[in-house]
Amino acid sequence: MVNFNNKNYDVVVLGAGAAGLMSGFTAGRRGRRVLVLEKSNRVGKKILMSGGGRCNFTNELVDSDNFLSENVHFCKSALSRFTSQDFLDLVEHHNIEYEVRKRNQYFCTGSSKNILDMLLRECESAGVKIQTDTEVSNVISSEKTGSRFTLKGLSNNDGSERFFEIGCDALIVATGALSIPTLGGSGYGYELAEQFGLPVTEKYAGLVPFMFSEPLKSMFSTLSGISMMVKVETNSNVFMDNLLFTHRGLSGPAMLQISNYWSPGDELKLNLVPGVDLAQELVALKNQSDKRFIRSYLAQHMPRAVVFELQTLWFPDLANVPITQIRDKDLVRIGNILNAWLLKPAGTEGYRTAEVTVGGVNTNAISSQTMEVKNYPGLYFVGEVLDVTGQLGGFNFQWAWASGYVAGLVA
Numbered sequence: 001m002v003n004f005n006n007k008n009y010d011v012v013v014l015g016a017g018a019a020g021l022m023s024g025f026t027a028g029r030r031g032r033r034v035l036v037l038e039k040s041n042r043v044g045k046k047i048l049m050s051g052g053g054r055c056n057f058t059n060e061l062v063d064s065d066n067f068l069s070e071n072v073h074f075c076k077s078a079l080s081r082f083t084s085q086d087f088l089d090l091v092e093h094h095n096i097e098y099e100v101r102k103r104n105q106y107f108c109t110g111s112s113k114n115i116l117d118m119l120l121r122e123c124e125s126a127g128v129k130i131q132t133d134t135e136v137s138n139v140i141s142s143e144k145t146g147s148r149f150t151l152k153g154l155s156n157n158d159g160s161e162r163f164f165e166i167g168c169d170a171l172i173v174a175t176g177a178l179s180i181p182t183l184g185g186s187g188y189g190y191e192l193a194e195q196f197g198l199p200v201t202e203k204y205a206g207l208v209p210f211m212f213s214e215p216l217k218s219m220f221s222t223l224s225g226i227s228m229m230v231k232v233e234t235n236s237n238v239f240m241d242n243l244l245f246t247h248r249g250l251s252g253p254a255m256l257q258i259s260n261y262w263s264p265g266d267e268l269k270l271n272l273v274p275g276v277d278l279a280q281e282l283v284a285l286k287n288q289s290d291k292r293f294i295r296s297y298l299a300q301h302m303p304r305a306v307v308f309e310l311q312t313l314w315f316p317d318l319a320n321v322p323i324t325q326i327r328d329k330d331l332v333r334i335g336n337i338l339n340a341w342l343l344k345p346a347g348t349e350g351y352r353t354a355e356v357t358v359g360g361v362n363t364n365a366i367s368s369q370t371m372e373v374k375n376y377p378g379l380y381f382v383g384e385v386l387d388v389t390g391q392l393g394g395f396n397f398q399w400a401w402a403s404g405y406v407a408g409l410v411a
Contacts, residue, residue, distance in 0.1 A: 019383025026408025028126025279335030
């Protein structure tokens with residue numbers, strides 16, 4: 001437990017998640033006296049649940065194109081100074097076993113806890129102090145007290161609530177964002193940004209499942225748990241990956257990816273059989289005197305349960321008519337809708353299940369080299385609180401490692 005009688009630290013980090021722990025031990029390695037404050041009862045909750053408990057901790061091919069931001073160039077400097085290979089070197093140094101899955105994603109072969117334990121060991125060896133159950137309620141910027149920043153709040157680490165007041169020369173805001181509040185997500189970082197006059201962009205839930213109104217909601221619910229490969233498109237962004245039907249609507253990697261680029265009211269264009277021109281194929285089968293029903297042919301390309309629901313939705317009157325007896329224009333209509341199904345979601349599941357928050361502290365106010373606020377020496381913002389959002393596949397963790405690292409090098 002931290003002794004709050006020690007009133008001054010060189011660096012205080014708000015948030016003991018990926019970016020916070022990374023910045024903490026990077027600063028600690030430089031001999032800085034570092035204190036990490038975490039408002040929840042344990043550190044790294046989001047790390048532990050990530051990747052289905054296996055932590056998709058980075059991606060082999062990290063590029064600025066994998067990120068969404070009002071300033072698409074902002075992330076380049078940090079990502080080039082702390083690469084996925086740099087993090088991999090750290091993982092290997094700690095003898096953590098990992099595997100590379102599809103789309104160059106790195107996962108632990110054991111548990112996400114391996115990554116969290118590694119970060120905590122690095123913090124310990126760098127002399128970093130960590131305090132949980134501690135909530136900062138007030139940050140004052142004034143050097144009259146002898147420190148650049150004074151932090152006040154309540155700590156409940158030993159079961160009894162106590163007030164604290166500490167000072168620091170550098171303050172790193174690694175509070176995360178609004179996604180998954182049960183794992184500690186909050187908007188406190190944005191409040192701090194606004195307190196210091198920093199603009200915050202529009203924010204919305206990202207990497208999040210979609211919900212639909214009836215009748216599609218009932219149809220998708222019937223198919224809940226079934227997965228299939230699709231291509232999905234909105235606003236000129238395209239992803240090809242698995243779709244997962246749920247009781248509420250549509251999820252799976254393809255839908256999570258596209259959610260970053262979707263706005264309420266937008267349509268999604270879904271290709272259920274990517275790589276096959278179904279209109280052309282169905283007409284060709286008719287010309288070859290294929291006497292099968294359409295559902296028999298479609299079952300080669302997608303799960304039978306999905307075929308049955310689509311048949312009920314789009315061509316119930318042709319369900320038991322052989323392909324040879326169906327008019328060309330009907331075959332073309334069915335093929336086209338399967339290759340380009342236009343769907344309008346009712347919304348997303350929101351921050352409750354979102355893996356990230358899109359938007360955040362406007363990066364124009366931040367140094368891309370150090371994550372320091374340009375007009376406030378000693379104040380840093382790192383990780384998800386910033387307006388930098390990665391795609392699915394380890395990119396958000398890599399941003400956390402990289403932004404935390406470059407801040408820790410100078411804070």
